Every structure is written in structure tokens, then in C-alpha cells.
Amino acid sequence: MGARAVRTDPDDDAGQRRREQHGWYLYDWACSVYSTTVLTVFLGPYLTEIAKAAADADGYVHPLGVPVRAGSFFAYSVSLSVIVAILIMPIAGAVADRTGRRKPLLAAAAYTGASATAGMFLLGGDRYLLGGLLLVVANASLAVSMVLYNSFLPLIARPEERDAVSSRGWAFGYTSGALVLVANLVLFLRHDDFGVSESTAVRICLASAGVWWGAFTVIPLRRLRDRRTEKAAGAGGAAGGWRQLAATFREMRRQPLTLAFLLAYLVYNDGVQTVISQASLYGSEELGLDQSTLIVAVLLVQLLAIAGALGMGRLARTYGAQRTILASLVAWTLILGAGYFLPAGAPVFFFLLAAGIGLVLGGTQALSRSLFSHLVPPGKEAEYFSAYEMSDRGMSWLGPLLFGLTYQVTGSYRDAILSLVAFFVLGFFLLARVPVRRAVRDAGNPVPERI
Structure with a gap:
């Protein structure tokens, strides 16, 4: 027995749509700082340095007893985070489609990722395993949150609006990433003037991305609205999520x-x-x-x-x-x-x-x-x-x-x-x-x- 139809048309109230669209843009503003500050700039070199500090004489670390070159640890952690994400995304998507409660799921994913990112302030010494764990949690949480974030687009924008709305969200993300990187650059280059070491400056930059992510997520959560939906018949949870994904690809x-x-x-x-x-x-x-x-x-x-x-x-x-x-x-x-x-x-x-x-x-x-x-x-x-x-x-x-x-x-x-x-x-x-x-x-x- 299939799912019953769900109303997903955008609101006819132009003012309400614009309010939600403005809130939607600000999630890109919130989370894109993680991609630039953490994933692209600071964490790769810093986590590799920590892994090298923990390495044996041959340059290997041994997470769970597996020999890994210290220089490969960051890349492997990114791969693991993506595998975790693709296991979770269909489940989150299925629950969102069945219940219509996207906001609580978005909040859970966003604040899990933001907390893990803020926790990167604790990295140092030879804590490469902690760094890998926080990276996996933060990166997977970001991926799940983006599925939920994107699923709002058909609900808040009419077909003729979607190109413009989507592009503005993308532009907001790149702008916030650039602004925070400028602040990061000032702190990193002048860390002595601020009375902190270079390592501490890096950890502050990493953690600040989590604080930024969490703080600005409040705005989309206040402005976006969940829509009522009729619950779909059939199994939910993980099995339902994967069945729904398989049905989509069969249709394709x-x-x-x-x-x-x-x-x-x-x-x-x-x-x-x-x-x-x-x-x-x-x-x-x-x-x-x-x-x-x-x-x-x-x-x-x-x-x-x-x-x-x-x-x-x-x-x-x-x-x-x-x-x-x-x-x-x-x-x-x-x-x-x-x-x-x-x-x-x-x-x-x-x-x-x-x-x-x-x-x-x-x-x-x-x-x-x-x-x-x-x-x-x-x-x-x-x-x-x-x-x-x-x-x-x-x-x-x-x-x-x-x-x-x-x-x-x-x-x-x-x-x-x-x-x-x-x-x-x-x-x-x-x-x-x-x-x-x-x-x-x-x-x-x-x-x-x-x-």
C-alpha cells in the first residue's frame, strides 16, 4: 500500500514566503563556515600534525589497531564521515517525509554538528582519535542537515522562484565563509598580540565555526514552518528510508x-x-x-x-x-x-x-x-x-x-x-x-x- 498524497505547495502568502526564504538563506550562512574554516583550511593540516605527534618511528598511527600513515589519517576520516552520512540520510529523509517534522530533525543535525565542531577546541597533543571522531560526527551531521535544509525549498518557493532562491542561499554561504575567514586570518597572524599560541589560535578558529553554526541556526528554526502531512502507510525507520530511496531510483x-x-x-x-x-x-x-x-x-x-x-x-x-x-x-x-x-x-x-x-x-x-x-x-x-x-x-x-x-x-x-x-x-x-x-x-x- 503506497503513501497518500502530501500537500507540498508553497504558501500563497507572498510575505510569509519571503520571511521563510530569508530564514532559509541564513542556514547556509550558518553552516558554510564549517566547510571553509574547518574542512577546507584548518583541520586538515592541524589534525595531520597531531597524528604525526602520535605516530610511531615509521610514521604510522594505529586507530583500532590498523596501521595508517599519519599523513593519510585526515583523508580517511573524511571518507568515513561520508559513509556514515549516506547511511543516515535516507533515514532522516524518510522520517521527514512521513511526519512533516523537518525542523526538529534539522535542529538535531545542526546542533550535533555545531557541538562537535565547537569541541575541536579540545584538540591538541596527540589526540588524533578525538579529532577523527569529531570530524566524522560534524561532517556527517552537516550532510544530513543539508538534505533537510534542501527539502524546504519546494515548500517555500514557487517553481519560478527556485533558481533565484537557491542561488541566494549559495551566495549567503560563500559570503559568510569569506567574512569569518578574514577574522580567522587576523587572529592567526596576530596571535601573539592576542596573547595566545599559534596552536591555541587554530583551536579557537575551529571552535568558532561551531559557535557561529549554532548561533545562526536559531534564525531559520524560528522562521521556517513545518507543514502538516498525512502519515504514509508502510514501515518507517531505517528500512523504510532505504525502501523509499530504492523506489526513487527504480522510478529513475x-x-x-x-x-x-x-x-x-x-x-x-x-x-x-x-x-x-x-x-x-x-x-x-x-x-x-x-x-x-x-x-x-x-x-x-x-x-x-x-x-x-x-x-x-x-x-x-x-x-x-x-x-x-x-x-x-x-x-x-x-x-x-x-x-x-x-x-x-x-x-x-x-x-x-x-x-x-x-x-x-x-x-x-x-x-x-x-x-x-x-x-x-x-x-x-x-x-x-x-x-x-x-x-x-x-x-x-x-x-x-x-x-x-x-x-x-x-x-x-x-x-x-x-x-x-x-x-x-x-x-x-x-x-x-x-x-x-x-x-x-x-x-x-x-x-x-x-x-
Whole structure:
């Protein structure tokens, strides 16, 4: 027996919609600081340093008795966090769909992640296991919260509003990340003036991301509203969550070209996410760059990602989204190839690499979401975008795992960064094989002049 229909149309009251939309933007403002300050800048180098302090004479740590190179510990922890997330996301999604109580679930995920992030202030000495545990909890909580956060979009915005609303949330996130990174840079560079050590400054920066995340989450929780829903028949919980996900993918088999695009996105996006999470580690460990250089580089990425997205959007209007994304994947491949040859101790070249990443980062992500929206059958937007989010997170463990394994085998971060080229090359060929115009027609949508 299937689920009964659930009303998910946005409110007719424009003022109420705008109020909820403004609150929705501020969750991106709240949680994006974790992605920039913690995952991209500080935690990789700092956790690796802690792991090295705990390592044996051969450079290995032994979590649960497993020998792991200290330099691979962060990458493996990121992979584990993604595996945990993809086990939990279908359960959270199923409970949200069955009960309509998204806000309590969003609050639980957000404050679990914020608390784990704030707890990173306790890292130090040789507490690498604590650091790995907090990373797994925080990263998995962020992923679960984003599924719930995204599920509000069809409820607070009409179809014609969603592109603009989604883009504004994305812009809010990049803006908050840049603002907090500026404050982090001041504290890190002038830690002596503030009377703290460099290690303490890093721990304050890590913990401040958790405080920021928790503090600003209050606003969306006050402004967003849960909608009443009729409870679906059938089993709930973990089994129901996985059954619901399986049913979605069975439905998607009727749209093989949409599924083919999703596979291509799943592959090349894993490369994108791995570059984001491992670039600072590469800069600090292989190139010998200091933390202030890494912070400036990430700020450069944040600012240019916005400009890059706008620029690639204009290119897409002329050449089509598919061709523009394919060009960006070629650019990603060239950027990683250049990264392999970067000289150590040369910040200028690292800044040039960061500028290249920034110019393609925002556009690759924004155009992928936009292109996918044309491949979704009318009336199935929420269902298909749930699968899109699972694809976004679903293989993001493989890139960090490959990165960590390559370093484990070769002892070289240059080889590790070069190994990620495989994701962009394979993603390029998979995407190039998708006949996008036919895919749009098969989904029952009008074909744009440029696609």
C-alpha cells in the first residue's frame, strides 16, 4: 500500500514566503563556515600534525589497531564521515517525509554538528582519535542537515522562484565563509598580540565555526514552518528510508538519460569535493606553505567562485550548459596537472592555482544543478532532487579514499593530487555521452534554445 498524497505547495502568502526564504538563506550562512574554516583550511593540516605527534618511528598511527600513515589519517576520516552520512540520510529523509517534522530533525543535525565542531577546541597533543571522531560526527551531521535544509525549498518557493532562491542561499554561504575567514586570518597572524599560541589560535578558529553554526541556526528554526502531512502507510525507520530511496531510483530507471547524467555528476563532483577538502593539506604538507598563505588562498577561492559562477552562466547562455561544464572539467584536469608541478615554498604559484580553482568551482556546481533541473519530470522535483543530494554525497568518500591510499602507497602528496585527475577525465566522457536535448524531451520538458 503506497503513501497518500502530501500537500507540498508553497504558501500563497507572498510575505510569509519571503520571511521563510530569508530564514532559509541564513542556514547556509550558518553552516558554510564549517566547510571553509574547518574542512577546507584548518583541520586538515592541524589534525595531520597531531597524528604525526602520535605516530610511531615509521610514521604510522594505529586507530583500532590498523596501521595508517599519519599523513593519510585526515583523508580517511573524511571518507568515513561520508559513509556514515549516506547511511543516515535516507533515514532522516524518510522520517521527514512521513511526519512533516523537518525542523526538529534539522535542529538535531545542526546542533550535533555545531557541538562537535565547537569541541575541536579540545584538540591538541596527540589526540588524533578525538579529532577523527569529531570530524566524522560534524561532517556527517552537516550532510544530513543539508538534505533537510534542501527539502524546504519546494515548500517555500514557487517553481519560478527556485533558481533565484537557491542561488541566494549559495551566495549567503560563500559570503559568510569569506567574512569569518578574514577574522580567522587576523587572529592567526596576530596571535601573539592576542596573547595566545599559534596552536591555541587554530583551536579557537575551529571552535568558532561551531559557535557561529549554532548561533545562526536559531534564525531559520524560528522562521521556517513545518507543514502538516498525512502519515504514509508502510514501515518507517531505517528500512523504510532505504525502501523509499530504492523506489526513487527504480522510478529513475524510466529516465535512463537522466540517470546517465546523474552518474557523470556523481563521478566528477567527487573530484571537486576532494580537491576542496584536501587542497590545504597538499599546500601545507607537500608545498610547505604556512597557514596564513592557505587562508588567503581559500579567501581567493571564495571570492572568485562567485565571479566564476556568473561568468560561466553567461558562457552557458551562448554555448549551452553541457558544453560549458565539459570545458570546466578540462580546466579542472589542467589545474590538477599544474598543481602536480608546483614548486614548494612558492605562495604566488599556489595563489594562481587557487584562482583557477575558484573560477571553475562555483560554475561547475551551479550549472550542474541547473542542467539537472531540466532533466526532472514535472511533478517529481523534490523526489529527484533528493536523489541528486544523495549522489552529491554518495561517492564523495571515494576521492578522499583514493587520495589517502595513493599517499599511503607512494608517500607523495603530488601523486595523491594527480590521482584525482581520473574523476574529471571519466566524468567528462560520461557527461559527453549524454544526449542532453533528447534527455530533456524524454523528461517531458520543453527544450531550451541553448542546453
